Amino acid sequence: MEHLLYIGSLMCVWIIVSVAVNLVIGYGGMMTMGHAAYLGIGAYTAASLNIFLGLDFFSAMAAAAVAGAAVAALTLLPLLRLSGFYFALATLGLNFVFFDLFHNLAPRVEGSEGLHGLKLPAALASADTRFVTTLLITVACILAARHLVGSPFGRLLRATRDRPEAVASVGKNPTACQITIWTVSGALTGLAGALYAATLFYIDPTLFTLNASILMMVYVGVGGLASIAGSILGPVLLIGFTESLRFVGLPSQFLGPAQQGLYGALLIGLMIFRRQGLVGKHDFRE
Amino acid sequence: MNNLQVLAIGLGLAGHYALVAVGFALIFATLRIFHIAHGTVFITAGYVFFLLHRAQGIGLLPSGVFAVAVAALLGLAIDKAVYLPILRRGGGMFSVFIASLGVSLIFEAGFLAYTKGVVSVARTGMLDILTAGSVTVRSLDLAVLAIVAMVYGLLYLWLHRTKVGLEVRGLTDNGPLAAVVGVNVDRTRTHIFLLASALAGVAGVLTAYDMGIGPDTGTRTLFVAVVAVILGGMRNLLLGAIIGSVALGILTAYAGFYFPEWLTFSVFITMILLILVRPQGLFG
Numbered sequence: 001m002e003h004l005l006y007i008g009s010l011m012c013v014w015i016i017v018s019v020a021v022n023l024v025i026g027y028g029g030m031m032t033m034g035h036a037a038y039l040g041i042g043a044y045t046a047a048s049l050n051i052f053l054g055l056d057f058f059s060a061m062a063a064a065a066v067a068g069a070a071v072a073a074l075t076l077l078p079l080l081r082l083s084g085f086y087f088a089l090a091t092l093g094l095n096f097v098f099f100d101l102f103h104n105l106a107p108r109v110e111g112s113e114g115l116h117g118l119k120l121p122a123a124l125a126s127a128d129t130r131f132v133t134t135l136l137i138t139v140a141c142i143l144a145a146r147h148l149v150g151s152p153f154g155r156l157l158r159a160t161r162d163r164p165e166a167v168a169s170v171g172k173n174p175t176a177c178q179i180t181i182w183t184v185s186g187a188l189t190g191l192a193g194a195l196y197a198a199t200l201f202y203i204d205p206t207l208f209t210l211n212a213s214i215l216m217m218v219y220v221g222v223g224g225l226a227s228i229a230g231s232i233l234g235p236v237l238l239i240g241f242t243e244s245l246r247f248v249g250l251p252s253q254f255l256g257p258a259q260q261g262l263y264g265a266l267l268i269g270l271m272i273f274r275r276q277g278l279v280g281k282h283d284f285r286e
Numbered sequence: 287m288n289n290l291q292v293l294a295i296g297l298g299l300a301g302h303y304a305l306v307a308v309g310f311a312l313i314f315a316t317l318r319i320f321h322i323a324h325g326t327v328f329i330t331a332g333y334v335f336f337l338l339h340r341a342q343g344i345g346l347l348p349s350g351v352f353a354v355a356v357a358a359l360l361g362l363a364i365d366k367a368v369y370l371p372i373l374r375r376g377g378g379m380f381s382v383f384i385a386s387l388g389v390s391l392i393f394e395a396g397f398l399a400y401t402k403g404v405v406s407v408a409r410t411g412m413l414d415i416l417t418a419g420s421v422t423v424r425s426l427d428l429a430v431l432a433i434v435a436m437v438y439g440l441l442y443l444w445l446h447r448t449k450v451g452l453e454v455r456g457l458t459d460n461g462p463l464a465a466v467v468g469v470n471v472d473r474t475r476t477h478i479f480l481l482a483s484a485l486a487g488v489a490g491v492l493t494a495y496d497m498g499i500g501p502d503t504g505t506r507t508l509f510v511a512v513v514a515v516i517l518g519g520m521r522n523l524l525l526g527a528i529i530g531s532v533a534l535g536i537l538t539a540y541a542g543f544y545f546p547e548w549l550t551f552s553v554f555i556t557m558i559l560l561i562l563v564r565p566q567g568l569f570g
Contacts, residue, residue: 082565086561104547256398260391261391272372
């Protein structure tokens with residue numbers, strides 16, 4: 001039971017991340033392969049403030065969202081002059097840059113590679129309350145994202161994705177629109193990072209490599225671009241499936257490779273047969 | 287260790303990068319395919335070589351030749367089974383890139399399951415060492431550099447003296463136009479994938495023999511090669527790849543010697559700054 005609740009919390013974390021990533025890739029048309037960096041910023045901010053400064057975890061979580069937004073905005077600004085493929089390549093580079101930053105500069109608990117010993121409030125302390133709290137926060141994030149994409153800003157965002165020059169010609173600023181959605185996405189990812197730390201109890205730099213960014217792309221791609229429902233479906237189906245491999249008795253040393261191989265095959269299958277994913281309203285262009 | 291010694295190590299590394307980089311550049315410049323799985327082709331050759339030479343005791347040369355052949359066919363198979371179907375169904379550069387990532391994930395998972403992550407080294411015994419002043423150079427590094435020089439020389443002749451080479455250069459300049467004036471794109475494409483993958487195979491065999499490989503060696507080496515190609519630019523394929531590889535070899539050797547914990551950081555900061563400042567490459 002405890003393990004099921006843990007898997008539930010994990011799904012919630014990845015739902016928030018997938019929604020955040022879909023906001024920029026699916027709705028904004030900005031290909032990101034570097035969101036693992038913002039996830040790491042959120043996780044490290046929340047865990048450090050909580051462990052070393054004794055800040056209560058919900059305040060630390062808010063700080064993680066702010067840090068995620070700030071780092072996302074700061075890293076986006078120089079990349080704005082790039083477009084298409086080179087933009088994606090630069091965000092891919094961010095993974096490696098931030099991995100070394102986490103590895104060399106981030107605080108760590110003595111005798112380990114990462115951080116542990118979070119002081120969690122009652123609402124996050126036991127497996128069942130943690131699942132309920134995480135679920136509530138996830139629902140709030142989903143509703144906020146739905147509201148955002150349904151609003152006039154959401155329309156502007158999709159228009160910026162499809163016809164930036166048309167957006168500019170009616171007096172709106174496409175670049176400001178891109179910065180806004182990227183920052184919102186960074187905030188959500190940072191928040192998810194804090195919840196990720198609370199779910200795992202332990203974080204270290206290896207959680208935030210290119211592999212995590214690829215994972216996000218798989219979840220979003222399978223669920224479907226420009227669809228909030230897809231970003232719920234993707235992580236739930238895939239985490240559910242790979243965890244069920246554990247229950248049918250696959251030896252644990254093959255679990256990682258099996259999952260990785262499956263995700264690789266899914267990426268290829270998606271790109272050949274169904275680029276819009278399960279319920280997507282847009283596909284990987286170019 | 288003095289500066290000259292680090293430089294010598296950097297040039298040795300550059301040889302390995304150059305063989306991977308030139309194939310990647312060839313495919314990217316002509317076909318606009320960002321072939322991440324080129325790293326997979328490279329590392330697969332290394333594993334095949336390891337299996338035959340170390341595990342089965344088959345001789346150095348036959349194992350190496352067989353591994354290179356496997357690499358060449360694997361590269362071609364990836365194009366036929368993955369990239370072409372995507373392009374035929376209207377996918378573009380991004381779709382191919384993502385699928386390429388998928389291919390490398392699958393192979394990496396296979397190697398991970400097979401070796402349980404253990405690094406395997408095929409080389410036995412010591413290498414001959416040449417000393418010149420305060421600098422020692424391994425004979426293997428000299429052999430690698432000789433192979434690189436030979437490969438680049440042959441590539442130059444292929445590009446500038448044969449009909450296929452002319453077509454390849456035509457594709458680099460203007461793909462659609464080349465097709466219009468009668469370049470057989472399908473046949474040229476096959477040549478490009480076979481050749482580029484074979485070169486990656488040579489690099490894979492050399493790396494497995496010299497430094498040992500692990501499941502993630504392919505992707506790591508590939509990204510360094512990518513940065514080398516971006517650095518050198520693709521206007522002149524051979525010159526760009528060799529200059530970029532030498533620069534990256536020296537960069538990684540010095541970074542690895544003076545601040546090893548910032549090695550990855552320095553490679554990718556270089557890449558990001560380069561994309562920002564000169565996306566066409568330093569010599570593009």
